[in-house]
Amino acid sequence: MEANRVYNFNPGPATLPLDVLKEAQAEFLNFANSGMSILEISHRAPEYDAVHQKAKADVKALMGLGDDYEVLFTQGGASQQFAMIPMNYATKEKPGAYVLSGSFAEKAYKEAEHLGVGTIAASSKEEDYKHVPTQSELKIPDYASYLHVCYNNTIYGTEYHYVPETKGVPLFADMSSDMLSRPIDFSKFDFIYAGVQKNLGPAGVVLVVAKKSLLEKSPEELPTMLKYSTFYKKDSLYNTPPAFCIYMVGKTAAWIRAQGGLEEMAKRNKKKADLLYGVIDASEGFYRGHAEKDSRSFMNVTFRLPSEELEKKFVAEAKEKGLSGVKGHRSVGGMRASIYNAMPYEGVVALTDFMEAFRKANK
Amino acid sequence: MEANRVYNFNPGPATLPLDVLKEAQAEFLNFANSGMSILEISHRAPEYDAVHQKAKADVKALMGLGDDYEVLFTQGGASQQFAMIPMNYATKEKPGAYVLSGSFAEKAYKEAEHLGVGTIAASSKEEDYKHVPTQSELKIPDYASYLHVCYNNTIYGTEYHYVPETKGVPLFADMSSDMLSRPIDFSKFDFIYAGVQKNLGPAGVVLVVAKKSLLEKSPEELPTMLKYSTFYKKDSLYNTPPAFCIYMVGKTAAWIRAQGGLEEMAKRNKKKADLLYGVIDASEGFYRGHAEKDSRSFMNVTFRLPSEELEKKFVAEAKEKGLSGVKGHRSVGGMRASIYNAMPYEGVVALTDFMEAFRKANK
Secondary structure, X not given: XXXXXXXXXXXXOOOOOHHHHHHHHHOOOOHHHOOOOOOOOOOOOHHHHHHHXXXXXXXXXXXXXXXXXXXXXXXXXXXXXXXXXXXXXXXXXXXXXXXXOOHHHHHHHHHHHHOOOEEEEEXXXXXXXXXXXXXXXXXXXXXXXXXXXXXXXXXXXXXXXXXXXXXXXOEEEEXXXXXXXXXXXXXXXXXEEEEOOOOOOOOOOEEEEEEHHHHOOOOOOXXXXXXXXXXXXXXXXXXXXXXXXXXXXXXXXXHHHXXXXXXXXXXXXXXXXXXXXHHHHOOOOOOEEOOXXXXXXXXXXXXXXXXXXXXXXXXXXXXXXXXXXXXXXXXXOOEEEEOOOOOXXXXXXXXXXXXXXXXXXXX | OOOOOOEEOOOOOOOOOHHHHXXXXXXXXXXHHOOOOOOOOOOOOHHHHHHHHHHHHHHHHHHOOOOOEEEEEEOOHHHHHHHHHHHHHOOOOOOEEEEEOOHHHHHHHHHHHHOOOEEEEEEOHHXXXXXXXOHHHOOOOOOOOEEEEEOEEOOOOEEOOOOOOOOOOOEEEEOOOOOOOOOXXXXXXXXXXXXXXXXXXXXXXXXXXXXXXXXXXXXXXXXXXXXXXXHHHOOOOOOOOOHHXXXXXXXXXXXXXXXXXXXXXXXXXXXXXXXXXXXXXXXXXXXXXXXXXXXXXXXXXXXXXXOXXXXXXXXXXXXXXXXXXXXXXXXXXXXXXXXXXXOOHHXXXXXXXXXXXXXXXXX
């Protein structure tokens, strides 16, 4: 661990690659020899445009997507997309179909329902969201405008390990918490979006990667800033974009490419997750994972301890050891270790070493 | 001028106080001794909450507003507020009344009109937006939900020098380009908003300062993220806020307070504007201001040269001298020097020295 830095297991905003932070820090007062900070430069300046275009290109290259897809930068977090998606794509006759696999999946559905254009295709809510609904559980109406899934469920620590087969219904995915963490056949998706503050950058921008055919036209009655077509037609520059956030996403995407791309991220993320789940599974019931094994997330590892008292003690002692942000979400309780792309293997070693010692001291 | 830095006259994103940038740079890897960057820390962490609350308190203190007002941080730029305001506050029976004083005022009106809930209270469009409509020109229907003004018109270089009297109709103002630049009786306004990327921080957050009575309740049918009440009830933390941008706004507000508050900003801004307009007025017609004298902006100084050829030459030679971003908006042409709070007097001296030399060489 770098001096003064902790291992940051927060679910988002989350740890970022230290090299990326150092690079941004070094050029903070004079970006690209412009004599200005990236915070101060015009979004119409060629120096900024180079950042904007390279970020888009690197994201598309990492995802292996072609000319039929476009990358947009929008705002308002995934939460605003929860409303914009049904506003742009669903109608009463052709509702959006939603798979409920956790809190954010539910929130997305509720926005569509509120507009009267949502329907449920599957839900694991009754099972406390311990698993992601399987292909055979999905009931997708053939008249649906889209099937919406939340690909990784940050709070419950579950993740899809298959790409849903939709029989022609466009596939939409919220990938806020596992975007660019592993290779997926992204071409099977029609519309992907991600609040970037977990795997890709600071809070303040949403990455949208979607088929151009979906972005070209939005319902005329919508306000300008709620039409995806506005972002598409103006290259996300209709108004001033959150330039610094986009710049950081660009730097992170370039870092991922330099490290070896999504294959390398997947390898590292699996190694970290295997270590952590291994310690949980070998703990003789001291640590109990929330997610069912076949739905376990590579990004957010959720587990309980024998008592809430021990859980409090765990959080406090972990913090003293420079292991920050391990407290779980109140709706699940217990612990959650978020081990995104930027979490080094050494961080998970430090956490698991602590877990073993804590178990021995408290069993 | 600091080594490697230019004088940045861009209209937004724009120059920020160098001290603020240096402070952010110094703590970029380890914010508030948390062992994390401000980009990485949870928006639920106490260290972040302190930033959030102090930014709000400093903004309110600078504006001299009391407990009946609340500060919100929203997203999507002023452009998204152009739609959210009529969605939240206007109806067909009680439309929003708009004063057209420039491009952004027009855009705000168009969003209301698009929703069928906008009406025009006054316009100076026919006069090429060379002045801000005066009090006597305002025709405010007594059934209007609000009167909307754009307090400083970045593109045309005009600014209100009076607070409109509305006879009880709530007063709404887009202050994106002159927010916190001078003392105004803000208590006469009911709803003020500003994209912060001109006077207050990096692009990516909108500062809303409004009467609590307006924020408590939003129309039920609106999506969660388009209701101002969501931001109000959750202290702008319903979802992850654009934390870094808020942090920078907080630092800038603290800097303004440390410099002496809005009185001091006004003194400095007037001194800069007087110098610049003085050189224009004394140029024997070589430099021609766009704005009429009684509507001149303290923030954006717009002027033409005798020919477009000379204008191109001016931009190029200015840039060589480290005077960046002086090209005007295409809809007005010519030059625009934006001299926000963070532009030092020395920057305007350098610009006017250059203007005098350029005039002598090219008249």
